[in-house]
Amino acid sequence: MSVYVLIPAAGSGSRFGSATKKQYLELNGQPILAHTIRLFNQSPRVDAIYLMAPEDEIGFCRRELVERYDFEKVRDVVRGGEERQMSVYNGLKACCARPDDIILIHDGVRPLLHPSLISETIRQAETDGACLVAVPARDTLKEVENGRVVATPERRRFWQAQTPQAFRYQVILKGHEKAREEGFLGTDDASLVERLGVPVTVVEGSCFNIKITTPEDLKIAEALEALLKEQACT
Ligand code: C5P
Numbered sequence: 001m002s003v004y005v006l007i008p009a010a011g012s013g014s015r016f017g018s019a020t021k022k023q024y025l026e027l028n029g030q031p032i033l034a035h036t037i038r039l040f041n042q043s044p045r046v047d048a049i050y051l052m053a054p055e056d057e058i059g060f061c062r063r064e065l066v067e068r069y070d071f072e073k074v075r076d077v078v079r080g081g082e083e084r085q086m087s088v089y090n091g092l093k094a095c096c097a098r099p100d101d102i103i104l105i106h107d108g109v110r111p112l113l114h115p116s117l118i119s120e121t122i123r124q125a126e127t128d129g130a131c132l133v134a135v136p137a138r139d140t141l142k143e144v145e146n147g148r149v150v151a152t153p154e155r156r157r158f159w160q161a162q163t164p165q166a167f168r169y170q171v172i173l174k175g176h177e178k179a180r181e182e183g184f185l186g187t188d189d190a191s192l193v194e195r196l197g198v199p200v201t202v203v204e205g206s207c208f209n210i211k212i213t214t215p216e217d218l219k220i221a222e223a224l225e226a227l228l229k230e231q232a233c234t
Pocket of ligand 1: 008010011012023052080108109
């Protein structure tokens, strides 16, 4: 059984509003994406990594990330799609995994994942077939329509989904193929597996594992990284 990692990094970063796409912006002197790839490249449990990038940036990613930082586990840089879901699907098709292989999917813009969560999600996907990293909701949630609260769901039942999300290849491929057939567009990969009626289990993550979406997030990531380093030294 092999473990493959798919890293979607083909977003336009339009919410970031900078000339450089957010995945290439630097966090402590290296592109965000280099930090993310390194986490998996260093994991002894990972066999191969596929990166999804915009078609016209594939050469740049190969040169400036894979070769420059010597990420020897990156097997290919694959063309992304218009939506994240399509980028992941292209990665699933490219990796040619066997049905029982484990596929980890992790956003390119989440560079602060703790390495222990990589082995934990792999272990859980081996036993359960499908799992995701999530954190319990901290704030009270409101359902709002037209600026008016229509419901306050019970907070303790709600978790915020993060990545990595990990699956047996046959399970995640089926989820994506069903979604494509039915024109369903989800905001994560686990939701496509849930639609198959397959149970998805939860691995409790950390609030450090943020997705860098805005310039403020980059500042927060810098502060979190400094905090993580401080913790590691004490
Ligand atoms: O924009 P969003 O928050 O969905 O981005 C999550 C991850 O998915 C990012 O790493 C982004 O580059 C990637 N993505 C992608 N293809 C797209 C859109 C987003 O690979 N079409």
